[in-house]
Amino acid sequence: MITALVVLLLVFLLAVETPVAFAVGLCALAGLLIGGFGNAAAAAQRMYAGMNSYGLLALPLFILAGNLLVAGGVIQRLVDFADLVVGRIRGGLAYVNLVSNLMMAGVSGSATADTAALGSVMVPMMRSRGYTTDFAAALTISGAIIAPIIPPSLIMVIYAIPTRLSIGAMFFAGILPGLLIFALLTLYVAYACRNQPVLEGGRRPGRSLFRSILDAVPILVAPVIIVGGVRGGVFTATEAAAVLCAYALFLTCVLYRAVDLTGLAKVFRDSALTTATVMIVVATSTLFAWFLAIESIPQAVTALFLSISDNRYVFLIIVNIFLLFVGCFLDTVPAILIFVPILQPVAVKFGIDPIHFSIIVIVNLMVGLNTPPIGTNLFVISSISGRSMAAITRALLPLYTVKIVALLLITYVPFISLWLPRAAGLIR
Amino acid sequence: MTSLAFWVNRITDAILVLGIAVIAAVLVTQVFCRYVLHAALPWPEELAQILLVVISFLGMYRAFGKDQHIRIDWLPKHSRPVRLLRALSLLLVAGFLAYIGLGGWWLATGAWDQPTTALRLPTAIPYLIMPLACLLSIAAVAAAIRTALMASSRSAKAP
Numbered sequence: 353m354i355t356a357l358v359v360l361l362l363v364f365l366l367a368v369e370t371p372v373a374f375a376v377g378l379c380a381l382a383g384l385l386i387g388g389f390g391n392a393a394a395a396a397q398r399m400y401a402g403m404n405s406y407g408l409l410a411l412p413l414f415i416l417a418g419n420l421l422v423a424g425g426v427i428q429r430l431v432d433f434a435d436l437v438v439g440r441i442r443g444g445l446a447y448v449n450l451v452s453n454l455m456m457a458g459v460s461g462s463a464t465a466d467t468a469a470l471g472s473v474m475v476p477m478m479r480s481r482g483y484t485t486d487f488a489a490a491l492t493i494s495g496a497i498i499a500p501i502i503p504p505s506l507i508m509v510i511y512a513i514p515t516r517l518s519i520g521a522m523f524f525a526g527i528l529p530g531l532l533i534f535a536l537l538t539l540y541v542a543y544a545c546r547n548q549p550v551l552e553g554g555r556r557p558g559r560s561l562f563r564s565i566l567d568a569v570p571i572l573v574a575p576v577i578i579v580g581g582v583r584g585g586v587f588t589a590t591e592a593a594a595v596l597c598a599y600a601l602f603l604t605c606v607l608y609r610a611v612d613l614t615g616l617a618k619v620f621r622d623s624a625l626t627t628a629t630v631m632i633v634v635a636t637s638t639l640f641a642w643f644l645a646i647e648s649i650p651q652a653v654t655a656l657f658l659s660i661s662d663n664r665y666v667f668l669i670i671v672n673i674f675l676l677f678v679g680c681f682l683d684t685v686p687a688i689l690i691f692v693p694i695l696q697p698v699a700v701k702f703g704i705d706p707i708h709f710s711i712i713v714i715v716n717l718m719v720g721l722n723t724p725p726i727g728t729n730l731f732v733i734s735s736i737s738g739r740s741m742a743a744i745t746r747a748l749l750p751l752y753t754v755k756i757v758a759l760l761l762i763t764y765v766p767f768i769s770l771w772l773p774r775a776a777g778l779i780r
Numbered sequence: 781m782t783s784l785a786f787w788v789n790r791i792t793d794a795i796l797v798l799g800i801a802v803i804a805a806v807l808v809t810q811v812f813c814r815y816v817l818h819a820a821l822p823w824p825e826e827l828a829q830i831l832l833v834v835i836s837f838l839g840m841y842r843a844f845g846k847d848q849h850i851r852i853d854w855l856p857k858h859s860r861p862v863r864l865l866r867a868l869s870l871l872l873v874a875g876f877l878a879y880i881g882l883g884g885w886w887l888a889t890g891a892w893d894q895p896t897t898a899l900r901l902p903t904a905i906p907y908l909i910m911p912l913a914c915l916l917s918i919a920a921v922a923a924a925i926r927t928a929l930m931a932s933s934r935s936a937k938a939p
Contacts, residue, residue, distance in 0.1 A: 368862075370869040371849030373840075378876050392883030393890075396910055399880060400887070403833050406825055409807065412800050412832060587811070594807035601804075617797050624796035628839020629850055631832070683850055726852050 355647055358383040372683050373629070376690070377636030383643040395639060402638025403631055406590060407519060410509045412627040413593030417504075417600040418460040419623045422469045423611050424604030426571050430455045431473055433568035436561065443545025445481050446491055447538060449474045453495030454502070454534050455568075458575030459596070461506040463721055465626075466496040467729045471736040482549070486747035489737040493729040493744075494537060494751045497718035500684075501711070502530035504578050504596070507718075509589065510634065510685055511710050514641060514693045518707075519589035520582040524773040525707045527579075529715060532768060533758045540754045570603055583776050630685060637689030650694045657698050664702040668763050671695060672716060679720015683728065687717055704766075707779055711769040715762050719755045722748060788916065789845065792838050799835040803828045826898040830906045837913035844920035858931075867928040874921045877914040884910025 358379045365375035377399075384390045390398075434451040438444060452474065456466050471492045478488035500507040503523035512519045577595055581587035587595065604611050611619065644650065657667055678687050692713060699709040721729045724745050734741045762768055773779045806824040814820040843849045855862045888907035896903055 365869055365872070366852055368865040368869045369851050369853060369855060370873060371851040373849060374873040374876055375869075377880075378872055381876060381879065392879050393886040394883070396880050396883030396887050396907075400833065400884075400907065400910065403836055404829050406829060409803065409825075409828050409832055412803055412835070413807065416800060416804060590807065591811045591814075594804060594811055597804045598808045620797040620800050621793050624800040624835045625839045625843055625846070625848060627800065627832075628796075628836045629843050629848055631836035632840045632843075633850060635836070685850075725854065728850075731853060 354383050354386050355644075355649060357386070358643070366681070372686055373632040373636045376633070376640050376686050380636065380640040380643045383647070384639075387643075387646065389643075389646050398639050398642055399635040402513075402635045405513060406588075407509060407512050408631070408634065410504075410519065410590045410593040411506060411630060412623060413590065413597050414461045414504045414506055414509070415465075415626050415630075416620070416623040417593065417596040418462065418465055419619050419626075420597070420600035420604045420611075421459055421571070421574075422465075423615060423619045424600070424608045425610045426459070426603075427452070427456070427469050427473050429564075429567040430571060431470075431477070432564050436564050440550070442550050443541050443548045444550070445474075445478045445483060446487075446541040446545050446548075449478065449488070449491050450495045450534060450537050450541065453492070453498055454530075455572065457499040457502040457530060458578075459504070459571065459600075460499050461504040461509070463493075463496045463499045463718060464728050464732055466499045467493050467732045468736065470496065471733050475733075475737045484747070485737050485739050486743050487544070489733045489739055489744045490747035490751055491537075491541070493722050493733045494748070494755065495534075496729060497715075497721060497755070498530045498533055500718060501526045501533065501714060503527065503575070503582070504589075504593065505714075506630070507684055507688065507714050508710070510630075511688055511692065511714065513634070513638075514689060515696055515706060515710065517710060518778060521707050521773045521778040522710050523579065523582055523589065524776050524778055525711050525769045526714070527772055528768050529711055529758075529762045532761060533715075533755065536754050536758050537751070540750065544750070570607060574599060583778075633683065633685045634689065637686045640686070640690050641693050644690070644694065650697060653694045654698045654701065658701075662702075664704060665764070667698065667702050668704070668712070671699075671712070672759065672763060675713060675716035676720060676723075679717045680723045681726050682720075683726075684717045684721060687720075688713065705770060705779075707773060708766045708769045712759075712763050715759050719752070719759060722755075723752070785919075789842065792842055792916075795838055796835050796842065799831045799838075803831050803835075823898040826896060830896075830899075830901075833906055834909050837909045838916075841913050841916040841920055844917055844924065847924075863928045863931060867925045870921050870925045870928065874918050874925070877917050877921065881911040881914025881918070884908070884914065 361382060362375055362379040365378060381395060430452045431448060434448040438447040438451055452470055453466065456470060460466050474492050475485060475488045479485050503526060505526060508519055508522040511522065574596060577599060578592045581592040581595060582589060661667065678691065696706060696709060700706060721727050724730060724741055730741050730744060734744060806828055810821060810824040884907055888904040891903040891907055894903040895901065
């Protein structure tokens, strides 16, 4: 009863544009107070404890590294490089978009940040070479969902909080699913652009081939630092993030000399602000998860699932549909912190590997990031491209099919997620 | 009042910049000490974690002023009922902040004798960031409520 009231309150608060963090916090508090649990000090203590974690330190560091690289002009360099490699084939710029997204995914952990950074370069560029704005926008946000699936990933750092899973193992598990999504998207581009005239793309005037490659190589080294560092537990994810930060600072300030001290202070402040907006959601979601635990919701959900079916595939299809639905309405961070503590124990009961399950959940929610009515990436790309959400959503329809196919493959073929972390010795 | 807000914001921004810079610097130092010197320091993780909480709470305050908190943005901006609803929801947010701020204050007053593990600081010091940031945030939320209500009365008057 209390839970139903709290859920209704949450829907109302989110609908009237209350910041997600406080909508979630208010609902948790309402539930706790009506139920007669906890007091102000206990609530504050829970929020503090939810933030005070070593693993979460990776969050500001990955955000800072990503922002430093963007400020250093990495996007243009990656796009130039991708243009050089795939720009001359039919549908060249569409591939350039995807390849740039993939390379960016290797240094950035946020789909929304990538959408904003790449969208502002790719959408006008594709438009000027004869692609429709809607297609360019739809393709950009579809490619951007690879960012949190391929390491580094802010979402995986968040996912590790309630589950205590190894971030390193999740990083490895995400690589092949990320590449699979990329491959399926390129197949779609090949089909969608089959009638696109071949334009003279390739190289920007005045830039030598050698220079373009030389520009891109230092950026492409960054993912190696993360993956190489985390492999076999040489670095923790937080340490890898710190090293990536130092490397990004070196690239931006020493090698590219793209930012002065004032600019640097702005990058640091913006990164701290972005961190804060995510961390507050983390803190209040911790409060909400506490409320759900007190109400014994996880046990009730387990019982419910077991009463429906004892078949793991049935469970997975229900999870897929449920999370696609949740992803349409709720931001990724609260969705993970609220639902994963409920769903993960059930998944383990059904014999699903928790690392595999983490990838299923993340891919599922990433599809939701691009779906109306509430899709963060859709909002971002709509404001960048100046096109309405409805127009972009129409262009997204075939791309949803591609992403759903990828999701189903990732869900029902555990090998795709588990082979690499097993081969690296990160899980049994 | 405006100049007070200006200086509070400048100081907060400076703490945010320094905070995240120190987090990155001490953790890079720790990696160097652990893997190159083979002697990890005892304090960088704790310091970085405390700073993370500090920048999170102070950033919460700044994000109110800049309207940067993650929220759904889909209702018409100028409709009067929408603005009234927004003001109501912000009032609830202020209540939440007051409750958590009070809780943080109680936590802090009870924690002066509990030292942190590595830095041996009183645990009360990091706890104090909660009442401070909540107080600042309530002021920022009050300003946002005022904007919402004033714009709504203006749009009501307009033909």
